[in-house]
Amino acid sequence: MELAGGGVTEAPRARPAEFPFTLPHGLVAPDGTVHREGSMRMATALDEIEPIKDPRVRSNPGYLVIILLTRVITKLGDLEYINTHTVENLYSGDLAYLQDFYQRINVNGHARLQVDCPHCDGSFEVEPPGLGG
Numbered sequence: 001m002e003l004a005g006g007g008v009t010e011a012p013r014a015r016p017a018e019f020p021f022t023l024p025h026g027l028v029a030p031d032g033t034v035h036r037e038g039s040m041r042m043a044t045a046l047d048e049i050e051p052i053k054d055p056r057v058r059s060n061p062g063y064l065v066i067i068l069l070t071r072v073i074t075k076l077g078d079l080e081y082i083n084t085h086t087v088e089n090l091y092s093g094d095l096a097y098l099q100d101f102y103q104r105i106n107v108n109g110h111a112r113l114q115v116d117c118p119h120c121d122g123s124f125e126v127e128p129p130g131l132g133g
Contacts, residue, residue: 017041018074019105021098025091027076035077040069040098043106047071069098 018039026036051057051067066087073082087095 038076
């Protein structure tokens with residue numbers, strides 16, 4: 001790729017647009033359907049900046065995570081769309097799971113975890129069960 005000053009840079013690497021996940025508990029819909037399978041995309045700078053303007057975040061900074069997850073969760077079960085009401089009604093364990101998942105895909109660019117083997121002292125990455133990426 002050629003830059004405006006005649007310089008050359010590498011073409012950007014392709015990254016997966018979305019990362020699949022499986023919630024530990026799942027969102028229980030009014031009809032009893034449990035929505036556990038979903039996907040999340042990597043966040044943009046705007047995703048992290050825009051919610052700060054929201055009055056709900058200004059009055060309760062803890063609400064930031066609700067709005068942020070609403071912006072980056074692209075699918076949850078067969079729900080037509082994800083809104084703040086959806087995220088507010090998740091079990092707290094699922095909310096914690098999604099916060100951790102968000103951190104992994106946005107800091108590392110993938111959902112894998114670095115682990116150390118207690119037997120051989122080797123270090124390697126694993127894909128946690130129920131996660132994709």
